[in-house]
Amino acid sequence: MPNVPPPAALPGTPTKVTLPEGTPLFRVHSSARSATAFNPAPADRLYGGGRFDGTDGRPYSCLYAGLEPAGAVCEVLLRSVPFAADGGPRLLPRAGVVRRSFSFLRLAADVTVVSLMSGADLASVGQDAWLVQAEAAEYPWTRNWGHWIRDRTEPWAQGFVWPSKREPADRAVILFGDRCARDAVAESETSAVDFATPDGEDWLNSVLAPYHARVAP
Structure with missing residues (x-):
């Protein structure tokens, strides 16, 4: 429901989900940033940024991850x-890939998040699938x-979880x-994959192949 302001109050009770300690997380991130570092940079209010980033007017650091590698x-x-x-x-532009890495993480504590997985979950916060399916322009x-x-x-919601837009079988989390x-x-025992290396590019292309995609030559 783009261009519709939120209501005065929640229409229902948001769905709480606990991601337990030890839950695997998978993250694509800048190779210059620690794999477990939360991004402190606020998004512009209107331009760029991610789906649920903080902004200058509403600042908070955040960490996006998938609950499966492909997602x-x-x-x-x-x-x-x-x-x-x-x-x-x-074809993925090489310049947008080579400065990134893929890291294997895990939760070191239980984390409670708002579920945005189902139509009922979304309705409880006054929304529908648009909230988790909108493209970047929105x-x-x-x-x-x-x-x-x-x-x-x-204070209880430590993040959100929703179906990945680009791999609906997987879940995304902030x-x-x-x-x-x-x-x-925390980082897991599996070493990170640096996409700037030949082995890292091969690994990435193997993940992308089922999606009919690869890194450009």
């Missing part, structure tokens, strides 16, 4: 990448709704840095 890759790297008219693979509105939901689930312990996310 994490697709959410970050296949955003707004069209299929080729000639039927060839979707993120200023999804961010506004995210701030509104955060406000009305304070964790809020101001509501999670500093050590709530």
Whole structure:
């Protein structure tokens, strides 16, 4: 429901879900940033940024991850990448890939999040599938709704979980840095994958292959 402001009050009771300690998380992130670091940079109120980022007017650090490897890759790297008219693979610009890595993480504590998985979950916060399916051009509105939901689930909601737009079989999660312990996310024993290396590129292309995509030559 784009361009519709949130109501005065929650129409229902938001669905609480606890992601237990030990839950695997998978993250595509800047290679210059620690795998477990929450992003402290607020999004512009109108331009760029992610679906539920903080902004200058509503600042908070955040960490996006997938609950499966493919979902994490697709959410970050296949955003707004069209299929080729000639039927060839979707080509990811190399410049947008080589500065990134893939990390295997886990929750080091239980985390309670608002579920946005089902129609009933979304209706409880006055929304429908638009909130978790909108494209990037509408993120200023999804961010506004995210701030509104955060406000009305304070202090217990430490993040949100929703179906990945680009791999609907997987789930995406955002964790809020101001509501999670500093050590709530830890690295697993599996080494990170650096996409700038030949082995890293091969690994990434193997994940992208079922989605008819690959890194451009």
